[in-house]
Amino acid sequence: MLITDTFRHAIHSVQSQGLRTALIILAMSIGVTSVTVLIALSESARSYIVHEFEALGTHLVIVLPGRTETTGGPPPVFGETPRDLTLEDAEALLRSPHIAAIAPLTIGLAPVTAAGLERETNVFGSTHDLLRVRHLTMAQGSFLPKTDSYETLSICVIGQTIREELFADKPALGQWLRINDRRFRVLGVLASEGESIGVDFDEMVIIPVASAQALFDTQSLFRILIEAKSRDAMLKAIDQVKAIIKLRHEGEDDVTIITQDSVVSAFNEILTALTIAVACIGGISLIVAGILVMNVMLVSVTQRTAEIGLLKALGASQYQVQWLFLAEAILLSLTGAILGFILGQLVIEALRVIYPSFPLDLPEWGLLSGLAVAIVTGLLFGVLPARKAAKLDPVAALAKR
Numbered sequence: 001m002l003i004t005d006t007f008r009h010a011i012h013s014v015q016s017q018g019l020r021t022a023l024i025i026l027a028m029s030i031g032v033t034s035v036t037v038l039i040a041l042s043e044s045a046r047s048y049i050v051h052e053f054e055a056l057g058t059h060l061v062i063v064l065p066g067r068t069e070t071t072g073g074p075p076p077v078f079g080e081t082p083r084d085l086t087l088e089d090a091e092a093l094l095r096s097p098h099i100a101a102i103a104p105l106t107i108g109l110a111p112v113t114a115a116g117l118e119r120e121t122n123v124f125g126s127t128h129d130l131l132r133v134r135h136l137t138m139a140q141g142s143f144l145p146k147t148d149s150y151e152t153l154s155i156c157v158i159g160q161t162i163r164e165e166l167f168a169d170k171p172a173l174g175q176w177l178r179i180n181d182r183r184f185r186v187l188g189v190l191a192s193e194g195e196s197i198g199v200d201f202d203e204m205v206i207i208p209v210a211s212a213q214a215l216f217d218t219q220s221l222f223r224i225l226i227e228a229k230s231r232d233a234m235l236k237a238i239d240q241v242k243a244i245i246k247l248r249h250e251g252e253d254d255v256t257i258i259t260q261d262s263v264v265s266a267f268n269e270i271l272t273a274l275t276i277a278v279a280c281i282g283g284i285s286l287i288v289a290g291i292l293v294m295n296v297m298l299v300s301v302t303q304r305t306a307e308i309g310l311l312k313a314l315g316a317s318q319y320q321v322q323w324l325f326l327a328e329a330i331l332l333s334l335t336g337a338i339l340g341f342i343l344g345q346l347v348i349e350a351l352r353v354i355y356p357s358f359p360l361d362l363p364e365w366g367l368l369s370g371l372a373v374a375i376v377t378g379l380l381f382g383v384l385p386a387r388k389a390a391k392l393d394p395v396a397a398l399a400k401r
Helices: 005-016 018-054 087-093 159-169 209-213 231-248 260-303 305-311 318-354 364-390 394-398
Strands: 060-065 099-114 117-128 138-141 155-160 178-179 180-188 204-208 225-226 255-259
Touching: 005 099, 018 260, 018 318, 060 209, 060 231, 087 099, 087 178, 087 209, 087 231, 099 209, 099 231, 117 159, 117 209, 138 155, 155 159, 155 178, 159 180, 159 260, 180 209, 204 209, 225 231, 231 255, 260 318, 260 364, 318 364
Parallel strands: 117 204, 155 180
Antiparallel strands: 060 225, 060 255, 099 117, 099 178, 099 225, 138 180, 155 204, 178 180
16 A cells, blocks of 8 residues: 555545544644744743843943842842942942943932923933943933043933923923922933833933932942943953952942843743743643544544455555554644644734734744644554554454454
8 A cells, every 4th residue: 555545545534524523623723823822922021031131231240239148138129238339339340450331320219390391200320331331322412421420410311201291392402301409401312212121211311320319318329230341251340349349348248249141041041941831731732632633533443443344354454554544643633733833823913913012923943843742642642543443353343343
């Protein structure tokens, strides 16, 4: 019996049982659809988060006040720490030859007023190097000038949302903006950055760090952002940062240092594991579909006993009979897998329309794994019915016993 004859016979058998075939294909397609959509969602989430952290900057090192060992928990976002980070600490870090730029940060919430319009927003205090460290771009005007960090200047840079809400159709450059009880002249407008890791620069007002400390009556820094000169220099820079801060803080190692690479690596590992987990969950539906294939084909063997007996009486071997049923299982699984892939793509396209800002894509390995698992599942669960059919005695089968 030729291979073409085997598949021709399988196609004829599939077509003769329309309802049975439709149910099997439907079950298999649902399984493949769930696998492909879940893989696309989890893999896209992993890529999105990794990209967000990579967009923070190049060779980024973040110095936070306080250590996890000090309070028994994560570094505090606000509140008391063993010793504050200061502008003097930030300036001292520039002694390291492995550091390219430093951007000290002070942050506070304050009402912002212009031309009778007011809204409350976050105010960042930093220096000119924030533009480089955070890879910000300007839409209009210029960023904070290169000046002494301790110099208080009445200038500011605003985000796109602040410009639209407070200045509407009027030009924002050169206008005065009131923050609390102080006035600042708008020096520039940031290009639309969107939200990145919880920070929305479109709703941000950036002023010189010394001006922010005076505005919020504080000498402490919220964070120190550091750009190392290269990826290889990051580890050396971290060691020197620890040494410098420890020397300045009377021997206390009371800062927490986070690197961009460590955060990206941690999230990458977590979300890769999540992708595998959800793919396995989706694979359960394929196993259910495979069980349905096996059960239906076992019934088919019983119904086609006489046909099997006739084939064996005409000289068909056990191997050939077995492949007749395996070919049918493969055909059903392949058809269900292709239909499932099409349905999965339709669901992914629908999600793209509903959530246009989320980059949803199905990786090639997700497609290939979904199709492969569907075919292998059908093949494995088709072995038992095929072997049962192949072992039938031709005389007994013709007699339907």
